[in-house]
Each structure stands twice: as structure tokens, then as C-alpha cells.
Amino acid sequence: MRSRLALALPLLLLAIAPPAAGDDAWQRGVAAFRAADYAAAAGAFRAVAAARPDYHGGHAMLGRSLLELGRFEEAAAALARARRLAPEDAGVAL
DSSP: OHHHHHHHHHHHHHHSOOSSTTOHHHHHHHHHHHTTOHHHHHHHHHHHHHHOTTOHHHHHHHHHHHHHTTOHHHHHHHHHHHHHHOTTOHHHHO
């Protein structure tokens, strides 16, 4: 299962556009996630989700980061929120 998630990451990052060009928290989160610093990524994506609660991408990447940290209940809640906000988004469905 881990290999499928690892393969899905590039697709997920491509499918979820940042909330605004140059968004600093989003960029920090992506950089941290790619560097496998999931705690920093979770913090950055939590800031994105708080600033834009209607933006599915912040919740999706927060959930992915929390999943990597083994915080499964929190991850499930964030991913469910992303799915509710964008049920048509294939990147969120992964």
C-alpha cells in the first residue's frame, strides 16, 4: 500500500493547484513534504486550511502529511473534509 501512496504523490501535487500564486504556506508545505519533513508539512498545510477553509487542497495535503506521521484519525478527518469540498477531484479521491 505504501508504494501506491508514494506513486500517487506526484499526481496529487499536480492535481491540487495552490490556493494563490506565491502562497508562502503552500510552498513551504510542498517543500517540506517532498523533503519528508511531515511535521513541518502538516504545520504549513494546517495554516493553509485555516486561512482558506473552503480550499480542498489544504485539507488534502494536511491529511496526507498526518497520514505519514501515523496520526490516522486526524488524517482521516482532513481527507474527508477535502473529499466533501471537492468530490470530483481525482487527486483527492486517491
